[in-house]
Amino acid sequence: MTDDNKVPIYSVPDLKNATDDAIAPIFTSLGYTEDHTLTDVRLGLGFFGTAIAAITFAADYKYGFDSTKTLVTVAVALYFLVNTALTVWVWKVQGGVVYSGHNGTKKVKIASKAKKYDPTYHIEVTIQDEKKAPIVRKDDAKFMAWFDEQGHLVRKPLEAFLTQAL
Amino acid sequence: MLASLAALRPRQLASQILSFALVLSTAFMLWKGLSLVTNSPSPIVVVLSGSMEPAFQRGDLLFLWNRSPDAKVGEIVVYNVEGKNIPIVHRVVRNHQGGLPYTKLLTKGDNNHADDVELYARGQFYLNREKEVIGSVVGYIPFVGYVTIMLSEHPWLKTVMLGIMGLMVVLQRE
Amino acid sequence: MHSSSTRFQNIFSFFTTVAFTVAGVIALSSFVFPTHTTATGSIRTVQIAPGRQNQYGTLGRRQEFAHIKFDLHTDLTPLFHYNTKQVFLYLTTTYPGDSNKYANNTVIIWDKIVPNNAKSKTKLALKNQRAKYPFNDISGKFASGDRKAELRLEYNIQPHVGALVWGTIKDADTGSNILADFVLEDTAKAIKSKKSGKAKADAEATKARETLKEDL
Numbered sequence: 001m002t003d004d005n006k007v008p009i010y011s012v013p014d015l016k017n018a019t020d021d022a023i024a025p026i027f028t029s030l031g032y033t034e035d036h037t038l039t040d041v042r043l044g045l046g047f048f049g050t051a052i053a054a055i056t057f058a059a060d061y062k063y064g065f066d067s068t069k070t071l072v073t074v075a076v077a078l079y080f081l082v083n084t085a086l087t088v089w090v091w092k093v094q095g096g097v098v099y100s101g102h103n104g105t106k107k108v109k110i111a112s113k114a115k116k117y118d119p120t121y122h123i124e125v126t127i128q129d130e131k132k133a134p135i136v137r138k139d140d141a142k143f144m145a146w147f148d149e150q151g152h153l154v155r156k157p158l159e160a161f162l163t164q165a166l
Numbered sequence: 167m168l169a170s171l172a173a174l175r176p177r178q179l180a181s182q183i184l185s186f187a188l189v190l191s192t193a194f195m196l197w198k199g200l201s202l203v204t205n206s207p208s209p210i211v212v213v214l215s216g217s218m219e220p221a222f223q224r225g226d227l228l229f230l231w232n233r234s235p236d237a238k239v240g241e242i243v244v245y246n247v248e249g250k251n252i253p254i255v256h257r258v259v260r261n262h263q264g265g266l267p268y269t270k271l272l273t274k275g276d277n278n279h280a281d282d283v284e285l286y287a288r289g290q291f292y293l294n295r296e297k298e299v300i301g302s303v304v305g306y307i308p309f310v311g312y313v314t315i316m317l318s319e320h321p322w323l324k325t326v327m328l329g330i331m332g333l334m335v336v337l338q339r340e
Numbered sequence: 341m342h343s344s345s346t347r348f349q350n351i352f353s354f355f356t357t358v359a360f361t362v363a364g365v366i367a368l369s370s371f372v373f374p375t376h377t378t379a380t381g382s383i384r385t386v387q388i389a390p391g392r393q394n395q396y397g398t399l400g401r402r403q404e405f406a407h408i409k410f411d412l413h414t415d416l417t418p419l420f421h422y423n424t425k426q427v428f429l430y431l432t433t434t435y436p437g438d439s440n441k442y443a444n445n446t447v448i449i450w451d452k453i454v455p456n457n458a459k460s461k462t463k464l465a466l467k468n469q470r471a472k473y474p475f476n477d478i479s480g481k482f483a484s485g486d487r488k489a490e491l492r493l494e495y496n497i498q499p500h501v502g503a504l505v506w507g508t509i510k511d512a513d514t515g516s517n518i519l520a521d522f523v524l525e526d527t528a529k530a531i532k533s534k535k536s537g538k539a540k541a542d543a544e545a546t547k548a549r550e551t552l553k554e555d556l
Contacts (some may be wrong), residue, residue, distance in 0.1 A: 008336040011346070021178075024175075036177065039177050040177075042179065042181075042227070043177070043180050043184060046184040046187075046188060047184060047187075049188065049191060050184070050188065050191045052191075052195075053190075053191035053192075053195050054192055056194070056195065056198060057194060060198070065201065065207035070200050070201060071204065072201075073202055075195075075198075076195055076198055076199045076202065079191070079195045080195070080199075083188075083192070109265075127212075132245070169508050173359070173362050198410060204518060220425075220426055220453065220455060221425070221426060221428065221453075221498045236343070238446070238493050238506075239430070239432055239446045239447065239494075240430055240448070240506060241506070242496075242504070256464070257428075259446075259447065259448040259473070260447045260475065260478075261444075261446045262437070262442040262444070262445045262449075262477075262478040263442060263445075264437060264441055264442040264443030264444055265445070268441070270478055276428065276451075276453060281393075281533050282394050283393065284396060288395070289395075289478070291395065291400075291478075292478060303504060304503060304505060305367070305502055305503040305505065306498075306499075306501070306502075307363065307501055308500065308501060308544070320502065334535075335416060
């Protein structure tokens with residue numbers, strides 16, 4: 001959702017999603033380049049799974065149940081393997097990361113969390129300078145710090161929050 | 167609504183499409199998996215006629231199992247007469263098996279006075295268990311299948327339902 | 341709009357989950373109930389007569405049909421619990437056929453649907469009851485040699501929700517699944533022949549069979 005959209009301010013998931021989406025453009029303006037690997041792997045696995053399902057559907061439609069039994073068994077097993085891999089990837093590796101980018105020497109990863117019915121935005125920032133060990137910093141702020149009463153996201157306060165977290 | 171979709175960055179748009187596609191794919195693959203486990207091309211069927219009343223009513227959902235090569239009298243089977251594509255759910259009233267490879271069955275609906283011979287092909291007085299029966303009923307849930315009867319009698323409902331589902335999945339974020 | 345549609349969704353999915361859980365519990369609970377009952381049954385008369393199958397209004401070839409009359413006593417009350425929608429009760433006759441064709445044959449000769457409501461009688465006492473379904477063998481005539489047959493009483497419990505259950509009601513005296521052993525022969529002829537001697541009876545029985553063979 002773009003900054004022009006109104007976000008229902010009583011819905012914590014919507015507030016979180018809108019905030020997550022706003023981070024990338026802010027960092028780009030700060031001179032960072034976004035790193036899409038996490039998302040790309042997720043999309044790749046997901047569409048691979050969908051392709052398996054599509055092929056299975058086509059084979060079953062054209063050739064019927066009896067002649068495609070072996071193919072479908074393999075396809076079903078493969079599909080659930082891919083889905084498990086996808087779930088593991090999203091859960092463990094991607095784990096709440098909403099932005100990943102770098103700026104020449106620094107690599108930054110931001111993971112966000114928001115608890116049900118609690119309008120606080122928690123972030124975990126991982127900064128890694130070349131050759132140095134990664135530093136992890138946690139910070140939080142209320143959503144209302146950068147949302148106005150009608151639900152518009154105001155960029156400056158969010159930007160300020162993010163830069164001081166760095 | 168479409169404007170907000172268009173404003174999404176390409177990866178976000180791909181993500182939303184993927185969500186929708188995954189819901190459909192997973193539902194389909196689960197159905198196929200159940201099909202394989204039960205060895206039936208259609209492991210869950212909806213009762214379409216009243217010929218098995220009072221046991222089954224139109225709209226009931228039946229669960230089939232097709233891994234038993236026999237079908238004892240008293241069992242309720244679902245069959246397609248070779249050539250015709252209408253599945254019929256009736257009870258086995260006669261069973262003949264022996265040296266020959268196929269068990270032959272005669273079926274009859276509980277609510278019918280006569281047996282099913284008039285439903286078979288001309289000259290056919292018995293069903294072939296292996297070729298014409300797609301499963302035996304092992305369990306059932308009442309009423310739930312009525313939605314599919316409505317969908318098949320009013321096909322435009324299908325489009326409306328898919329449309330609503332699609333919209334809901336795409337416009338929400340997990 | 342967002343929040344009301346979210347609320348509707350939440351209520352709907354909660355309702356669905358609850359409904360399915362309750363249905364699941366009811367379905368599983370059926371297995372807890374013991375469904376033990378017994379019956380006594382016997383064959384009164386067997387009549388083998390020629391007949392024809394018909395299909396689409398045209399009559400087929402002549403075949404041997406068995407018409408049976410029987411006695412049956414049983415109490416079905418243990419089969420009815422809160423998840424029983426109806427009991428489909430059926431009497432079966434199992435008999436052998438020619439060994440190189442269809443050696444095992446089972447037919448339902450009589451059935452009864454007993455719904456689970458206050459009006460249905462769950463205790464049955466049938467005397468000289470005519471079997472609903474006279475039957476013919478798939479080959480057209482009953483086996484030339486062994487015409488032994490077994491009578492069994494079986495049931496199918498149809499639940500309100502859940503798994504269908506099948507069972508056989510055992511004989512009250514012997515505890516066996518078979519209520520009666522009999523022969524697919526004209527009982528009238530058998531009684532007559534008992535009176536006039538065995539040799540003559542065999543000749544008559546063979547003659548009757550041969551007449552039928554000519555007809556078929």
